[in-house]
Structures are given as C-alpha cells and as structure tokens.
Amino acid sequence: xxxxxxxxxxxxxxxxxxxxxxxxxxxxxxxxxxxxxxxxxxxxxxxxxxxxxxxxxxxxxxxxxxxxxxxxxxxxxxxxxxxxxxxxxxxxxxxxxxxxxxxxxxxxxxxxxxxxxxxxxxxxxxxxxxxxxxxxxxxxxxxxxxxxxxxxxxxxxxxxxxxxxxxxxxxxxxxxxxxxxxxxxxxxxxxxxxxxxxxxxxxxxxxxxxxxxxxxxxxxxxxxxxxxxxxxxxxxxxxxxxxxxxxxxxxxxxxxxxxxxxxxxxxxxxxxxxxxxxxxxxxxxxxxxxxxxxxxxxxxxxxxxxxxxxxxxxxxxxxxxxxxxxxxxxxxxxxxxxxxxxxxxxxxxxxxxxx
Amino acid sequence: xxxxxxxxxxxxxxxxxxxxxxxxxxxxxxxxxxxxxxxxxxxxxxxxxxxxxxxxxxxxxxxxxxxxxxxxxxxxxxxxxxxxxxxxxxxxxxxxxxxxxxxxxxxxxxxxxxxxxxxxxxxxxxxxxxxxxxxxxxxxxxxxxxxxxxxxxxxxxxxxxxxxxxxxxxxxxxxxxxxxxxxxxxxxxxxxxxxxxxxxxxxxxxxxxxxxxxxxxxxxxxxxxxxxxxxxxxxxxxxxxxxxxxxxxxxxxxxxxxxxxxxxxxxxxxxxxxxxxxxxxxxxxxxxxxxxxxxxxxxxxxxxxxxxxxxxxxxxxxxxxxxxxxxxxxxxxxxxxxxxxxxxxxxxxxxxxxxxxxxxxxxxxxxxxxxxxxxxxxxxxxxxxxxxxxxxxxxxxxxxxxxxxxxxxxxxxxxxxxxxxxxxxxxxxxxxxxxxxxxxxxxxxxxxxxxxxxxxxxxxxxxxxxxxxxxxxxxxxxxxxxxxxxxxxxxxxxxxxxxxxxxxxxxxxxxxxxxxxxxxxxxxxxxxxxxxxxxxxxxxxxxxxxxxxxxxxxxxxxxxxxxxxxxxxxxxxxxxxxxxxxxxxxxxxxxxxxxxxxxxxxxxxxxxxxxxxxxxxxxxxxxxxxx
Numbered sequence: 001x002x003x004x005x006x007x008x009x010x011x012x013x014x015x016x017x018x019x020x021x022x023x024x025x026x027x028x029x030x031x032x033x034x035x036x037x038x039x040x041x042x043x044x045x046x047x048x049x050x051x052x053x054x055x056x057x058x059x060x061x062x063x064x065x066x067x068x069x070x071x072x073x074x075x076x077x078x079x080x081x082x083x084x085x086x087x088x089x090x091x092x093x094x095x096x097x098x099x100x101x102x103x104x105x106x107x108x109x110x111x112x113x114x115x116x117x118x119x120x121x122x123x124x125x126x127x128x129x130x131x132x133x134x135x136x137x138x139x140x141x142x143x144x145x146x147x148x149x150x151x152x153x154x155x156x157x158x159x160x161x162x163x164x165x166x167x168x169x170x171x172x173x174x175x176x177x178x179x180x181x182x183x184x185x186x187x188x189x190x191x192x193x194x195x196x197x198x199x200x201x202x203x204x205x206x207x208x209x210x211x212x213x214x215x216x217x218x219x220x221x222x223x224x225x226x227x228x229x230x231x232x233x234x235x236x237x238x239x240x241x242x243x244x245x246x247x248x249x250x251x252x253x254x255x256x257x258x259x260x261x262x263x264x265x266x267x268x269x270x271x272x273x274x275x276x277x278x279x280x281x282x283x284x285x286x287x288x289x290x291x292x293x294x295x296x297x298x299x300x301x302x303x304x305x306x307x308x309x310x311x312x313x314x315x316x317x318x319x320x321x322x323x324x325x326x327x328x329x330x331x332x333x334x335x336x337x338x339x340x341x342x343x344x345x346x347x348x349x350x351x352x353x354x355x
Numbered sequence: 356x357x358x359x360x361x362x363x364x365x366x367x368x369x370x371x372x373x374x375x376x377x378x379x380x381x382x383x384x385x386x387x388x389x390x391x392x393x394x395x396x397x398x399x400x401x402x403x404x405x406x407x408x409x410x411x412x413x414x415x416x417x418x419x420x421x422x423x424x425x426x427x428x429x430x431x432x433x434x435x436x437x438x439x440x441x442x443x444x445x446x447x448x449x450x451x452x453x454x455x456x457x458x459x460x461x462x463x464x465x466x467x468x469x470x471x472x473x474x475x476x477x478x479x480x481x482x483x484x485x486x487x488x489x490x491x492x493x494x495x496x497x498x499x500x501x502x503x504x505x506x507x508x509x510x511x512x513x514x515x516x517x518x519x520x521x522x523x524x525x526x527x528x529x530x531x532x533x534x535x536x537x538x539x540x541x542x543x544x545x546x547x548x549x550x551x552x553x554x555x556x557x558x559x560x561x562x563x564x565x566x567x568x569x570x571x572x573x574x575x576x577x578x579x580x581x582x583x584x585x586x587x588x589x590x591x592x593x594x595x596x597x598x599x600x601x602x603x604x605x606x607x608x609x610x611x612x613x614x615x616x617x618x619x620x621x622x623x624x625x626x627x628x629x630x631x632x633x634x635x636x637x638x639x640x641x642x643x644x645x646x647x648x649x650x651x652x653x654x655x656x657x658x659x660x661x662x663x664x665x666x667x668x669x670x671x672x673x674x675x676x677x678x679x680x681x682x683x684x685x686x687x688x689x690x691x692x693x694x695x696x697x698x699x700x701x702x703x704x705x706x707x708x709x710x711x712x713x714x715x716x717x718x719x720x721x722x723x724x725x726x727x728x729x730x731x732x733x734x735x736x737x738x739x740x741x742x743x744x745x746x747x748x749x750x751x752x753x754x755x756x757x758x759x760x761x762x763x764x765x766x767x768x769x770x771x772x773x774x775x776x777x778x779x780x781x782x783x784x785x786x787x788x789x790x791x792x793x794x795x796x797x798x799x800x801x802x803x804x805x806x807x808x809x810x811x812x813x814x815x816x817x818x819x820x821x822x823x824x825x826x827x828x829x830x831x832x833x834x835x836x837x838x839x840x841x842x843x844x845x846x847x848x849x850x851x852x853x854x855x856x857x858x859x860x861x862x863x864x865x866x867x868x869x870x871x872x873x874x875x876x877x878x879x880x881x882x883x884x885x886x887x888x889x890x891x892x893x894x895x896x897x898x899x900x901x902x903x904x905x906x907x908x909x910x911x912x913x914x915x916x917x918x919x920x921x922x923x924x925x926x927x928x929x930x931x932x933x934x935x936x937x938x939x940x941x942x943x944x945x946x947x948x949x950x951x952x953x954x955x956x957x958x959x960x961x962x963x964x965x966x967x968x969x970x971x972x973x974x975x976x977x978x979x980x981x982x
Binding site for chain 2: 043046049065068071073077095096097115118137230233304324
C-alpha cells in the first residue's frame with residue numbers, strides 16, 4: 001500500500017512539473033486539473049500516438065500527453081471522442097476497439113475498459129448506469145453499463161451510427177457512413193426510446209449527417225457533409241437541417257455544390273443559440289438566421305482546421321491538425337472572433353470537452 | 356554473373372583441348388575476378404558459405420546480419436523492405452538475374468517473401484554500379500542463379516524445425532552433365548508464429564501471445580542450361596505462393612473479431628541465350644513475369660456475423676527484353692552496350708482501369724586501365740518512358756591502386772539516376788497523382804579499400820563516405836479531401852559513412868572469421884532526420900570452424916528511429932535502439948549437416964516498427980543431407 005501511495009505521489013509530482021505556461025518559454029506548475037478544456041488528439045491510423053491535452057483556461061497553462069503521464073501507458077490507436085459526465089471522462093478509442101473510463105479530476109483509469117465493439121465512435125450517457133455507444137461498422141448502438149463498463153446489449157437499427165443527442169427519453173442518432181455496410185443508409189437519422197432501448201423511427205435527411213446538436217427551443221440541428229466526387233474532389237448535397245423532433249418538420253439550409261470542403265463539426269453554445277461549424281473556415285450562425293452565413297467567423301488562412309467547440313463562457317476553440325502527422329495546435333477565440341490564445345496539442349487534435 | 360562468364364570460358368577452353376587431342380582435363384571453375392577495379396569497387400558479394408548456411412531464412416534476415424542495408428521489418432512473416440544509405444525501400448532496386456523484381460504497383464520488394472534458398476548468389480551494388488537501370492537511387496540488391504556444369508547428380512535435402520511451430524522443407528535435385536544440366540528447387544515453409552511478447556501498448560502492460568500471424572509459403576524453381584559450341588542457353592521458372600495473416604498492432608489486440616490476410620503468388624520466367632568469343636559476348640534475354648495479390652480485411656460481430664469485408668485484388672503482367680553486347684576494344688578497355696524494353700500491365704481494384712507502362716532503355720559503359728594504377732569507368736543511360744525521353748543519366752568512377760602499399764586502393768564516383776513514380780503513386784483511387792515527376796538523384800562516393808592475403812589470413816577493410824541529393828522526392832501527404840495524395844514535396848539530402856571489415860585467420864586447425872558493417876546515415880528534409888531511418892546501425896559476425904564443427908555468432912545493432920516529424924519526447928514518436936545476438940552451432944556427420952540456431956539469444960524485447968510485436972529468444976534446428 002505504501003509503495004502504491006509512493007508511486008501515486010511520484011506520478012502526481014511528474015504531472016505537476018510537466019505542465020507548461022503557454023508562452024513557449026516560461027514554465028509554471030499547476031496543482032491539479034482545474035477549469036479548462038480536454039483535447040483528445042486522434043493520432044495516426046495504426047501509429048497509436050493518440051494523446052490527451054489539457055488546457056487550463058484560467059491559468060493559461062497547457063499539459064500534453066496527460067493520459068500517458070498519469071496512467072503509464074498509451075491511449076491506443078485512433079482516439080475518437082470524449083464524453084465528460086459528472087466526474088467521469090470517457091475516451092472512445094476507435095481502432096483499438098475499446099472505451100476507457102477515467103476520473104475527470106485525476107485522469108486515472110477507473111476499472112475495466114469496455115470492449116466488444118466493432119468500430120466504436122461516440123458515447124452518450126443516458127442515465128446513471130447506462131450509455132449508448134455508436135459504431136461506424138455495426139448496424140446499431142451498443143448499450144454499456146457505465147458502472148461495470150460491460151457491454152450489456154445491442155440495439156439493432158439497421159444502419160451504422162454516429163453522433164447522438166438526447167431529448168427527454170429519446171436519443172437521436174445520425175447515420176453518417178455506409179462505407180463498411182454498403183447496403184445501409186448514410187442519409188438519415190434515427191430515434192431510440194431509452195426506456196425500452198428500441199428503435200422507434202428512421203427519418204431521411206441530407207447525405208452523410210456527421211454531427212448533431214439541440215438548440216434552446218429543443219429543435220435538432222443536423223449537419224450533413226454531402227457526397228464527395230472523387231474524380232473532381234468536390235462536394236455536393238451538403239446541408240444543415242433543422243428538425244422539429246415533435247412534428248419531424250425539416251428545414252434545410254443548403255451549401256453550394258462544387259466546393260472543395262465538406263462541412264463538419266457542428267456545435268452549439270451553452271445558451272443553445274449560436275451554432276458553429278467548419279467548412280474550411282469556422283462559421284457562426286444564429287438559430288434564428290434565415291440563411292447560411294457567408295462570412296467566416298475565423299478564417300483558416302492555410303491552416304487545417306479539424307474540429308470546433310464552444311466553452312461554457314462562449315469562447316470558441318478550433319483545432320489545427322497542420323499536416324496530420326506532426327503535433328497540432330488549438331486556437332482560442334473570443335465570442336467576437338478575436339484570437340485570444342494558441343496552445344500546442346498532439347497529433348490531429350479533434351474532440352474537446354470542457355471541465 | 357561475371358564469374359559465370361569466366362567459368363564458362365574456362366570450361367570452353369577445356370572442351371576445346373578435349374576435342375583437339377587425347378588430353379582429358381576436368382572442367383575448372385574460375386572464381387577470381389578479372390574485371391577492372393573501377394567496375395567492381397562499388398559492389399560486394401555475400402559469401403556463398405553464408406548464403407548456404409542461412410538458406411532457410413528469408414532474404415531480409417541475411418541482409419540484416421551480413422550487409423550494410425537497413426531492413427524495416429514488421430516481424431516474422433510480415434513485410435520487410437530494404438533501404439540503402441538512408442533512402443527508402445522504393446529506392447532499392449532488386450534484380451534477379453538482371454530482371455527487375457520491384458512491383459510496378461508499389462515500387463518496392465517485400466524481402467520476407469524471397470527465401471535465401473532460391474538464390475545461389477547475393478550481391479549488393481551502390482553508387483555508379485547502380486546505373487544499368489533506373490530506380491536504384493540508394494542501391495541494388497542482386498540475386499542470381501549460378502549452377503555449374505559437370506557436377507553430376509545433385510541432391511540436397513534440408514528440414515528445419517523451430518519455435519512457434521515453424522517448419523521448413525527444402526529440396527534441391529537435378530543432374531549436371533558437361534554440356535547440359537537440369538535442376539529443380541522446391542520448398543515449403545510455414546509457421547504458427549504465435550510467439551509470446553511483452554505488450555506495453557496495453558494498460559496494464561502484460562505478456563501475451565501473438566495472434567493471427569501465421570504464414571505458409573511454398574514454391575519451386577526448375578532450371579535448365581545447355582552449352583553448345585560458343586553458346587549457352589538458360590531457362591528458369593520461379594513460381595511461388597505466399598499466404599500471410601496480418602496480426603493486429605499491439606494496441607489493437609482487442610480486435611479479436613477482425614481477420615486480415617493477403618494471398619499472393621507469382622510466376623517469374625526467363626530464357627537467356629549467350630554467345631561468347633575470346634574478347635566479348637552477346638546475350639539475349641526474355642522474361643515473362645506474372646504476379647497477383649489478394650488482400651482481405653474481414654470483421655465480425657461477437658456472434659460471428661460478418662460486418663466488414665474489404666477485398667483488394669491486384670494483378671500484374673511484366674515482360675522484359677534485354678540485349679547486351681560486351682567487347683574488349685583495345686588493351687584492357689572494354690565496352691558494354693545494352694538495350695532493354697520493359698512492359699508493365701496492371702489490373703487493380705484501386706485503379707480506374709488497366710494501366711500500362713513501357714520503358715525502352717539504352718545503356719553504354721566503357722572501362723579500363725588508364726595509367727599508373729588508375730582505372731576508369733563511365734556509363735550513360737537514356738530511358739524512353741511511354742514515348743517520352745527521361746533524359747540522359749551519366750556516371751563516372753575512378754579507382755586508384757596504390758603501388759606503395761599492395762592491396763590499398765581508393766575509389767571516387769559520381770552517379771546520376773532517377774526513379775519513376777510507381778503506378779500506385781500515379782493511379783491509386785482516390786489520391787493518385789498523374790502529374791508527378793520522377794525523382795532525380797545525384798550521388799558522390801569516395802572509399803578506401805585495403806586487402807591483404809597470405810597463407811594464414813585474409814583481411815579486407817573498406818571505408819566509404821557518400822553524399823546524395825534527391826530532388827522531387829515523392830511523399831504521400833494528407834489533404835483537405837481527407838485522403839492522402841503523393842506529391843513531389845521536397846529535396847532530401849542523404850550523407851553518411853560506411854565501414855566494412857572482413858577477415859579470416861587460420862590458427863592450427865581452427866579457422867576464425869569475422870565480418871562486420873557499420874553505417875552512419877543522416878538523411879534529412881528541412882534538417883529533420885526522416886522517419887524510420889536510424890542514424891546508426893551495424894552488424895558483426897564472427898565464426899570459428901574446427902574439423903567438422905562450426906560456430907557462428909552474429910550481433911546486430913539498430914539505433915533510435917523517429918516515427919513522426921515531432922521533436923518532443925512522447926515515447927510513441929520514437930523507437931528505442933535494440934541489439935540482437937544470434938548463435939549458430941553446426942556439425943557435419945558424414946553426408947549430413949546439423950545446425951542448431953538460437954535467435955535473439957538475450958531475449959531482447961524490442962520493436963522494429965512501432966507497435967509491431969517481435970519475438971524473443973527462439974530456436975531452430977536444421978538437418979541437411981547433401982550428396
């Protein structure tokens with residue numbers, strides 16, 4: 001026991017002394033994981049260099065490779081998504097096919113990791129002991145007991161599954177890709193009753209719905225990336241859809257065909273009023289706007305914007321994957337679009353969660 | 356090949372004497388090199404005794420242990436590619452009896468699929484010695500058949516059994532008359548490859564068994580050769596099948612519901628005719644190669660229902676036509692002229708349609724002695740690729756033999772070569788880039804060699820340095836389209852030092868031998884060392900033979916390698932150095948030869964490629980019967 005305490009003490013000192021003031025020169029200690037943002041760095045496919053970064057928004061300090069420093073091992077291959085719920089931080093590791101549950105305050109792994117998926121993507125906590133896990137290669141959603149991290153069931157939906165949101169007792173999930181299941185839909189969303197864990201409906205939407213949020217009016221917004229034309233490397237059919245979950249009425253906001261980027265990474269602020277998404281640059285749109293924005297909130301200017309998220313305070317965080325092989329960075333913008341800070345992250349910084 | 360020519364000349368001379376009078380002379384084999392120093396100063400042969408001793412190993416293993424070539428291996432039964440002097444696997448040209456083996460799709464060769472057993476001679480060439488064909492910006496690995504006339508019945512049976520259910524059976528048989536011979540080689544090699552390793556990609560770190568890594572290889576190679584008058588006719592057919600399972604990387608062992616494998620086969624056939632006279636020869640060769648490769652990735656649900664099925668099929672047909680003339684012109688001066696037509700035709704699930712490439716090459720070289728121990732070689736080559744000229748590529752080599760110290764010589768060379776984009780670079784869907792330019796490489800070499808021989812010992816020391824500049828280096832880079840595209844991204848500089856030592860010493864009834872290589876290789880783009888190219892690597896082999904006993908010890912060392920362009924200390928961005936020791940103990944008992952081989956004697960835990968498991972200590976027993 002004493003040895004364990006000693007090891008924990010040494011590891012804690014190691015974490016404390018390894019976090020740096022975000023000015024590239026000075027270093028500063030932080031005493032614990034405070035208020036800030038976790039950034040999950042996806043890493044390269046089969047390279048297993050995924051990592052976790054924490055940026056303290058108050059202290060302006062950044063700590064990279066945090067998971068490794070705490071747990072003495074790597075996250076795995078292609079870390080896909082983060083879910084922060086209560087004091088738990090769930091990390092879905094797509095190509096390694098498992099999910100870690102960690103303590104959000106210490107990042108120490110809690111219990112066993114959940115396994116047995118095919119290609120897991122996102123985790124949505126449904127209640128105190130149940131979560132749904134989407135899968136890009138399996139036709140449905142996995143049910144995971146978040147206490148034991150055991151897979152307890154599978155909800156057959158007939159399509160592969162991607163990002164999810166929950167309203168009341170219903171979960172809405174995007175059917176983004178049919179790459180691994182060619183006979184299935186990649187242009188719909190589905191509704192699951194969380195009380196019975198059963199599919200209650202499938203509804204058509206635009207091509208390749210990749211992200212989904214709920215606004216303050218409890219309308220659902222689904223961003224559809226459209227189809228690539230691999231001959232001309234252009235995108236067509238991309239659109240942003242507003243769905244009334246009660247009437248299932250859909251309002252489309254169509255992007256122009258022939259662009260070279262596919263819109264992605266839809267997110268919404270804490271008030272549920274401002275939408276943000278990527279389409280090469282970062283765009284902002286009010287939920288009451290009648291058309292898609294034409295002016296960028298933040299211009300990429302040659303950078304490889306990879307993901308966007310909004311903090312509870314309204315700051316907009318945008319990841320820059322650079323060349324997708326070297327370490328990336330994250331840019332912090334104020335709600336006015338003013339650049340407030342840039343901090344280093346790992347390879348392909350992608351998912352973000354605010355502590 | 357040069358030795359073959361000399362042997363043929365010697366045999367022919369003997370036959371002439373036999374025909375003229377009653378003196379009967381046994382054919383003799385001439386193995387000494389009579390070619391000019393400038394011609395051979397940038398090539399090295401691996402000892403045939405080593406080739407025979409390691410005949411149950413893949414070619415990659417013999418190169419790791421005995422050559423300056425760096426091998427990037429994914430483990431037993433996994434892909435193994437070779438690179439010279441800090442270049443990449445695509446810059447290593449592999450020739451089999453003069454025919455290119457580099458796949459037109461990838462531009463590389465998987466050395467794990469070439470058994471040493473199928474070769475008689477193995478040699479390495481670099482610098483200006485690579486100029487006979489395009490592609491060898493780093494160097495050339497040359498494997499050749501060399502079977503002699505007049506040997507009578509040939510029978511060699513070899514059986515190997517090793518750790519992880521590894522079994523190999525090898526048969527060579529045939530008959531060699533004075534003017535005609537027939538030989539066939541056949542083998543089968545398989546392994547469960549379920550070795551135990553330490554998985555530090557999992558939390559907690561743990562020992563576990565490698566899964567889905569088994570392989571089965573088999574093949575045969577019939578060969579006929581006939582000599583009539585001043586002519587030699589040869590026909591060889593190399594046929595092989597490789598079934599390889601691909602294990603998950605160490606971080607992904609939870610993917611028990613995934614299977615990944617490749618089934619590949621090839622048939623490489625050629626016929627060669629050679630006519631020779633006192634001071635020259637002409638040869639005509641025609642090759643027909645067919646290769647196919649089927650890749651499968653299947654995944655299943657826990658209940659066994661198929662989820663993912665990815666199949667990728669490639670099929671390639673290659674033809675090669677070569678005509679070559681060698682003629683002494685005056686004194687020691689000799690010219691060599693070669694024309695060659697290569698055709699590649701590839702069908703692939705990853706190409707939009709059938710792709711074909713035709714290359715018509717013209718090559719000429721001249722070499723001979725200048726004066727006072729100085730010899731010279733110059734070559735020039737031009738390729739016409741699909742009707743367009745690629746330009747002219749010259750090389751020049753000077754060699755000087757010091758008269759003040761016998762056995763000491765120095766060489767300096769310049770070479771200019773290029774490498775065409777592979778068909779995958781051009782046509783892969785999605786991402787292939789048809790506007791790619793060929794890579795253009797220029798190399799300067801200098802080396803000093805010292806050789807000394809007497810009754811008791813032989814010593815050979817070689818110290819070399821090189822500087823290469825490759826323009827329009829092709830690299831696959833990520834794009835906004837979320838798939839990768841090859842581009843001519845940069846200029847890469849490779850420079851380094853090579854040290855080679857080899858020697859034998861007879862002490863009473865024991866013969867000691869030593870052979871080693873050390874390579875310092877700095878290859879940079881924007882002052883950053885390229886990934887997977889170690890600054891330092893080397894090997895050392897020591898042997899002792901006493902009566903019918905033999906003992907061989909081999910040490911291989913590989914320095915730290917970067918696995919990404921990042922400079923920080925996150926350990927997944929670099930691979931630690933590793934040092935391996937191997938031991939081979941052999942005993943001849945009558946016509947039998949027994950060898951016990953211990954690989955990785957110190958049970959080193961290491962990774963040659965990031966998160967690819969490698970075996971610890973393992974054993975192999977080989978019993979050989981030879982007539």
